[in-house]
Structures are given as C-alpha cells and as structure tokens.
Amino acid sequence: xxxxxxxxxxxxxxxxxxxxxxxxxxxxxxxxxxxxxxxxxxxxxxxxxxxxxxxxxxxxxxxxxxxxxxxxxxxxxxxxxxxxxxxxxx
Amino acid sequence: xxxxxxxxxxxxxxxxxxxxxxxxxxxxxxxxxxxxxxxxxxxxxxxxxxxxxxxxxxxxxxxxxxxxxxxxxxxxxxxxxxxxxxxxxxxxxxxxxxxxxxxxxxxxxxxxxxxxxxxxxxxxxxxxxxxxxxxxxxxxxxxxxxxxxxxxxxxxxxxxxxxxxxxxxxxxxxxxxxxx
Numbered sequence: 001x002x003x004x005x006x007x008x009x010x011x012x013x014x015x016x017x018x019x020x021x022x023x024x025x026x027x028x029x030x031x032x033x034x035x036x037x038x039x040x041x042x043x044x045x046x047x048x049x050x051x052x053x054x055x056x057x058x059x060x061x062x063x064x065x066x067x068x069x070x071x072x073x074x075x076x077x078x079x080x081x082x083x084x085x086x087x088x089x090x
Numbered sequence: 091x092x093x094x095x096x097x098x099x100x101x102x103x104x105x106x107x108x109x110x111x112x113x114x115x116x117x118x119x120x121x122x123x124x125x126x127x128x129x130x131x132x133x134x135x136x137x138x139x140x141x142x143x144x145x146x147x148x149x150x151x152x153x154x155x156x157x158x159x160x161x162x163x164x165x166x167x168x169x170x171x172x173x174x175x176x177x178x179x180x181x182x183x184x185x186x187x188x189x190x191x192x193x194x195x196x197x198x199x200x201x202x203x204x205x206x207x208x209x210x211x212x213x214x215x216x217x218x219x220x221x222x223x224x225x226x227x228x229x230x231x232x233x234x235x236x237x238x239x240x241x242x243x244x245x246x247x248x249x250x251x252x253x254x255x256x257x258x259x260x261x262x263x264x265x266x267x268x269x270x
Contacts (some may be wrong), residue, residue: 033222059165059169063110075140075143077103077139077140078199080201081141081204081210
C-alpha cells in the first residue's frame with residue numbers, strides 16, 4: 001500500500017471512529033493516514049467480496065430455478081430414459 | 091461442521107447442485123461464507139455433465155422454453171468457479187481406478203417413470219472416477235452427495251496405495267455433514 005500514490009483530502013468522520021483510529025495509530029506507532037487507509041482498503045475489499053458473492057449466488061439461482069425433479073436429475077448428470085422408448089429400440 | 095474458510099474444496103456435480111439449489115438456511119449460509127473465501131472448485135467433467143443436461147433439455151423443449159433453458163445454461167456458465175482440466179496426472183489416476191473398479195458399485199437410478207440405462211450408468215461411473223481423480227491430484231477434499239460410489243473409490247485407493255504414489259487418501263465429506 002505504501003507504494004501507492006497518496007492524495008490529500010478532507011472528510012468528516014464519526015468522532016468515536018476517529019478517536020479509536022488515533023488510539024490505534026499511537027499503539028502501532030504509525031500515522032493516522034495509515035490506519036484510516038488500511039481500514040478503508042479492508043472495507044472496500046469486503047464490499048467487493050460481498051457484491052461478487054451476491055452476483056455468483058444470483059447466477060446459481062437463475063441456473064437451477066424452475067426445473068422439475070426429473071430435469072434437475074438430468075442437470076446432475078443422470079440421464080434416465082422412458083422404459084417404453086428403450087424397448088422400441090430393441 | 092466443515093469450516094468454509096478452511097477450503098478450497100472440490101465439489102462433485104451432485105454437491106454443486108445441492109448447494110446451489112438448497113433453500114435451507116444452513117446450507118445457504120455455508121455457501122455464502124465459502125464463496126467469501128474461495129471460488130467453487132469443480133472438475134471439468136462436472137461442466138460436461140451439466141451442459142449435457144441443459145443440451146438434452148433444450149433439444150426436447152418447445153421454442154418458448156428453449157430460450158429459458160438457454161438463459162439458465164448461460165447463468166450456469168457465467169461464473170462456474172475454478173474448473174480443473176483433465177491433465178495427464180488426473181487421467182493416469184482415473185485409469186488406475188477404472189481398472190480396479192470397472193463396474194459401478196451401485197445400480198441404475200430410477201424415477202417413478204424413467205430408468206437410467208446400463209450404458210448411462212457406466213458413463214456416469216467413469217465421470218465420478220475422473221472427479222475422484224481430480225480430488226486426489228489436487229489434494230482437495232471432495233464434497234459429494236454420492237457416498238456409495240465415492241466410498242468405493244476411497245476403499246480401492248487405500249487397498250492398493252502403491253498404485254497411487256504420493257497420493258491419497260481420498261478425502262470425502264457429504265454435503266449434509268459439511269453444514270451440520
């Protein structure tokens with residue numbers, strides 16, 4: 001993260017969170033920007049994971065919803081035939 | 091319960107379907123947690139089985155339903171996860187297992203009006219062997235819903251470990267056990 005370009009900005013933070021971040025920065029002997037930057041990075045990563053997971057689960061639902069039990073069996077690799085059709089083949 | 095974070099795991103075709111279709115809160119929660127840590131790992135044979143299923147349904151469907159089935163197929167292929175190809179190592183392991191267990195350990199599947207043919211059953215057995223070989227080659231635990239078949243393969247691998255050097259045991263877990 002230290003290799004990334006740093007920019008200055010002004011934001012408003014909840015007082016309690018800022019207090020906790022300052023406390024953490026002192027305890028770790030790093031500056032406040034490092035602590036806030038790390039927290040933001042983790043939070044954004046979690047958000048991306050949540051969105052990706054939600055998108056995957058949604059595509060799963062669309063892939064399997066609305067099929068009958070027999071059809072789902074087919075989608076699971078089991079290919080049954082109607083017995084009458086099998087007899088006709090002989 | 092199997093810790094979802096301790097993966098990744100390989101999902102057999104039946105397990106993939108079970109987790110993706112389940113409405114039970116526990117399995118949904120487990121899958122959600124798993125996907126936050128790892129992609130779903132599947133063998134390429136699972137894609138083969140699944141796509142064949144969609145294709146068979148599509149071929150016998152009415153025009154309206156064809157479009158719907160195609161949409162479901164596209165949704166399935168949108169993000170299948172990490173798909174393991176059948177490479178030389180996996181083919182060698184599968185060949186060894188297939189020679190030891192040439193016949194399926196369980197009988198054909200039946201529904202109230204349909205029956206799986208013997209040929210189809212044998213084909214499905216060989217697919218299961220390739221999936222088990224993928225699990226052995228990757229070292230990943232295999233989640234499944236097909237205890238009889240995979241336990242037979244695990245037993246065979248344990249009986250003749252010299253045919254599977256530096257591999258095994260085949261690690262198995264049933265879906266229901268994973269979430270409880």
